[in-house]
Amino acid sequence: MLRRGLDALYAAGAAVAALSLFGIFLVMMAQVALRFLNRQFPGADDISAYLCVATTFFALALTFKRGELIRVGLLLERLSPGPRRFMEILALALAAIGSAYAVWWTADDVLFSWEIEDLAQGPLPIPLWIPKLAMPLGAGILLIAVLDELATVLRGERPSYVVAAEERTARGDFSAEV
Secondary structure (H helix, E strand, O other), X not given: OHHHHHHHHHHHHHHHHHHHHHHHHHHHHHHHHHHXXXXXXXXXXXXXXXXXXXXXXXXXXXXXXXXXXXXOOOOHHHOOHHHHHHHHHHHHHHHHHHHHHHXXXXXXXXXXXXXXXXXXXXXXXXXXXXXXXXXXXXXXXHHHHHHHHHHHHHOOOOOHHHHHHHHHHHOOOOOOOO
């Protein structure tokens, strides 16, 4: 049940990322259509930038779980199973610390923007805490995914990103191994 919940959380993050990406498409198409009418879309650049940040942060967890984030496995792949497991645990612990740090400081920035009622300086006075909220939420989902993988490795199992990479390689798909 916990596994299904976690997988649903990662999928929900990816769905929000996909919707954000689609939102960028809609904003761009609206800009094109309005140009034909000699009109402008006020705040289109700001909205696109906010959606770009949301796309990036909400996609992190599922991308990590699928083994599609940049990962340097050169050293790990050459180690025997014992040292490899130790290094995998160390790398995941460091990733968890880094992710927790990102959650902490981005959440602090959101709170600060909310407290001072910070508004976007562009044509649309959007309260900045709203688009900034994507950063701690997305980083928080990534932190959960990293802790999930750390627990997996501590139980003696193989990380899902390694399994996913091996499955892609077995299918002859080397697209993520660039």
